[in-house]
Amino acid sequence: xAKKPRILVVDDExxxxxxxxxxxxxxxxxxxxxxxxxxxxxxxxxxxWEVILLDLKMPGMDGLETLKRLKGEDVKTDAEILVMTAYAxxxxxxxxxxxxxxxxxxxxxxxxxxxxxxxxxxxxxxxIQQNILLRQKLEEKTQCDEIIGKSDAMxxxxxxxxxxxxxxxxxxxxxxxxxxxxxxxxxxxxxxxxCYMPFIAVNCGALPDSLLESELFGYEKGAxxxxxxTKKGRFEMADKGTLFLDEIGDVSLKxxxxxxxxxxERKFRRLGGQDEIEADVxxxxxxxxxxxEAIRENQFREDLYYRLNVIHIHIPPLRERKEDIPLLAxxxxxxxxxxxxKEPLKISDPALKxxxxxxxxxxxxxxxxxxxxxxxxxxxxxxxxxxxxxxxxEPEPESYPKSLKMMEKVHIExxxxxxxxxxxxxxxxxDIDRQTLYNKIEKYxxxxxxx
Amino acid sequence: xxxxxxxxxxGPVNQEILAHLARHIRTRCGLECRISPEMENPRYAYNExxxxxxxxxxxxxxxxxxPHDTLRFIGVTPVDLxxxxxxxxxxxxxIEGQCALISLHRLHPRFYDQPPDHDLLVERVKKTAxxxxxxxxxxxxxxxxxxxxxxxxxxxxxxxxxxLFCPTCFELFKWHLEHLSV
Numbered sequence: 044x045a046k047k048p049r050i051l052v053v054d055d056e057x058x059x060x061x062x063x064x065x066x067x068x069x070x071x072x073x074x075x076x077x078x079x080x081x082x083x084x085x086x087x088x089x090x091x092w093e094v095i096l097l098d099l100k101m102p103g104m105d106g107l108e109t110l111k112r113l114k115g116e117d118v119k120t121d122a123e124i125l126v127m128t129a130y131a132x133x134x135x136x137x138x139x140x141x142x143x144x145x146x147x148x149x150x151x152x153x154x155x156x157x158x159x160x161x162x163x164x165x166x167x168x169x170x171i172q173q174n175i176l177l178r179q180k181l182e183e184k185t186q187c188d189e190i191i192g193k194s195d196a197m198x199x200x201x202x203x204x205x206x207x208x209x210x211x212x213x214x215x216x217x218x219x220x221x222x223x224x225x226x227x228x229x230x231x232x233x234x235x236x237x238c239y240m241p242f243i244a245v246n247c248g249a250l251p252d253s254l255l256e257s258e259l260f261g262y263e264k265g266a267x268x269x270x271x272x273t274k275k276g277r278f279e280m281a282d283k284g285t286l287f288l289d290e291i292g293d294v295s296l297k298x299x300x301x302x303x304x305x306x307x308e309r310k311f312r313r314l315g316g317q318d319e320i321e322a323d324v325x326x327x328x329x330x331x332x333x334x335x336e337a338i339r340e341n342q343f344r345e346d347l348y349y350r351l352n353v354i355h356i357h358i359p360p361l362r363e364r365k366e367d368i369p370l371l372a373x374x375x376x377x378x379x380x381x382x383x384x385k386e387p388l389k390i391s392d393p394a395l396k397x398x399x400x401x402x403x404x405x406x407x408x409x410x411x412x413x414x415x416x417x418x419x420x421x422x423x424x425x426x427x428x429x430x431x432x433x434x435x436x437e438p439e440p441e442s443y444p445k446s447l448k449m450m451e452k453v454h455i456e457x458x459x460x461x462x463x464x465x466x467x468x469x470x471x472x473x474d475i476d477r478q479t480l481y482n483k484i485e486k487y488x489x490x491x492x493x494x
Numbered sequence: 495x496x497x498x499x500x501x502x503x504x505g506p507v508n509q510e511i512l513a514h515l516a517r518h519i520r521t522r523c524g525l526e527c528r529i530s531p532e533m534e535n536p537r538y539a540y541n542e543x544x545x546x547x548x549x550x551x552x553x554x555x556x557x558x559x560x561p562h563d564t565l566r567f568i569g570v571t572p573v574d575l576x577x578x579x580x581x582x583x584x585x586x587x588x589i590e591g592q593c594a595l596i597s598l599h600r601l602h603p604r605f606y607d608q609p610p611d612h613d614l615l616v617e618r619v620k621k622t623a624x625x626x627x628x629x630x631x632x633x634x635x636x637x638x639x640x641x642x643x644x645x646x647x648x649x650x651x652x653x654x655x656x657x658l659f660c661p662t663c664f665e666l667f668k669w670h671l672e673h674l675s676v
Contacts, residue, residue, distance in 0.1 A: 056578070058550075058578040059578050060579075061550075061578075062550060062577035062578045062579045063577075063579045065550075065577065065586070065589075066577065066579070066580065066583075068589050068634070069587070069589065069629055069634060069635060069645070070634060070635045070645060071634030071635060151576070151578065151579055151580050151581050152579060152580055152581065153580070153581050153647075154580050154581070154582070154583065154647040155647035155648050158645060158647050
């Protein structure tokens with residue numbers, strides 16, 4: 044953690060809290076002082092603390108009452124609380140532990156004892172954080188896939204990945220939707236020195252602007268209505284790892300300014316936060332938009348473009364590397380047969396020719412979906428032309444919905460599937476704005492079929 | 495202000511120990527070092543209930559008496575020190591301040607029922623004093639158990655660490671020193 048752990052000392056006796064503050068500051072902690080339970084509650088609502096050292100015997104609101112309030116619904120502090128008592132009263136200590144205290148200390152403490160307790164809490168909190176990161180890492184691993192291609196264009200990309208991965212430079216990955224930009228980003232991360240740290244992906248196009256800001260930078264408790272807890276943003280989650288900003292071309296000008304600031308200064312603030320947090324993060328960005336055109340149209344900042352475009356990797360569309368289609372098709376057949384517990388099927392030559400001749404507007408993702416569909420609907424020992432949706436057969440007229448409402452639902456659903464649920468791209472194709480599309484998704488209760 | 499560290503005995507302290515300490519600061523920290531005349535025994539800081547001396551009260555006295563021509567002022571006292579919240583302390587410093595204080599009381603092997611060992615005592619004094627000096631330059635505790643800035647809560651910690659800064663703490667020490675524009 045780049046930030047100093049924060050400790051709040053709550054004691055009505057000034058010499059006690061002052062001496063504890065001096066001691067803790069020597070250990071490099073950031074220390075806050077509260078002279079009463081009420082003050083502690085106010086300070087816990089204002090900012091987050093990792094540890095609270097709470098005296099049990101205080102006039103007015105005593106330690107136990109303060110502990111209940113701190114752990115209760117009003118404050119719900121994430122801090123671990125160590126209670127301090129001048130008397131070795133086991134009963135009170137046990138009661139405090141029942142109310143959620145981490146442990147207790149008898150005043151005056153042995154220096155060794157307090158140091159050990161605080162280190163134990165910090166290590167405990169770090170473990171929880173690591174656990175969250177490891178779970179995310181595991182989920183990423185199961186989603187991770189190999190990039191497939193024997194074409195010269197793909198060989199060049201493999202070569203470029205191996206060269207740029209060890210450097211810490213920002214990389215801009217461009218290519219049409221479905222070409223595998225995130226796979227390239229994962230490969231860069233996986234071959235970098237940051238590979239054991241988190242790879243965090245954000246689909247910037249899928250989130251409304253206000254949500255994207257808090258998603259990227261996090262927020263402090265109370266930063267806005269509904270911010271009940273402090274939340275770490277993706278920049279913090281990706282600390283010492285890689286942050287993949289997908290659909291960067293769809294980011295608003297305001298968020299572009301915020302991103303530019305992080306790229307320049309390597310620091311950011313949580314929403315509503317005062318402290319600057321260091322961003323030890325490698326940025327990889329991707330887009331299917333022509334950013335130079337977006338710059339000409341004043342939709343994208345030129346300075347941000349140059350910050351992101353330190354290294355540029357362009358993934359060609361599938362139609363420009365048709366020699367990869369048979370290899371990709373066979374790989375997907377093998378993978379899905381394994382998933383479906385089927386014997387590996389073959390693909391007939393006419394079917395393979397149909398695949399090779401097709402234009403693939405949805406690129407590799409579309410090919411993968413079509414292979415999966417063919418395996419589900421085809422009943423033979425090999426995939427034949429009839430198993431493919433573009434085999435020349437027109438859809439049955441009866442299959443069209445009768446009502447205009449149903450027609451709209453089916454059409455939106457189809458466009459969403461074709462664009463891999465890329466909201467920005469789907470909205471563009473449907474010629475409506477993103478908010479309208481969100482409303483339609485909500486109205487028709489649409490859900491993603493393929494993942 | 496000169497780049498000189500002043501060591502001040504607060505109560506009766508063996509002059510030879512102070513001379514060792516001055517030499518150590520000179521050679522290891524690159525700072526000139528002098529020994530000032532002895533201050534009186536700090537009776538004003540005595541706590542009758544605890545039979546110990548309040549280190550913060552003595553530190554405040556040192557701040558008041560700090561010579562104008564010194565970079566840092568380190569008190570060395572034979573009495574046992576405490577801060578209100580802790581049972582004892584080996585020393586205390588003003589973080590990024592001018593003054594620090596160390597106690598010899600718990601550095602003596604006899605405190606741990608061990609036979610007298612002058613060399614061991616001198617080593618402990620050097621480590622404790624330079625550790626507190628480090629705090630006055632804004633250094634906080636180091637995670638390296640061999641570094642002089644490692645937190646000593648037990649005498650075993652003091653004995654385990656070296657009387658030197660680790661490379662990182664030494665760089666920080668030099669950086670803080672340069673930025674004092676001495």
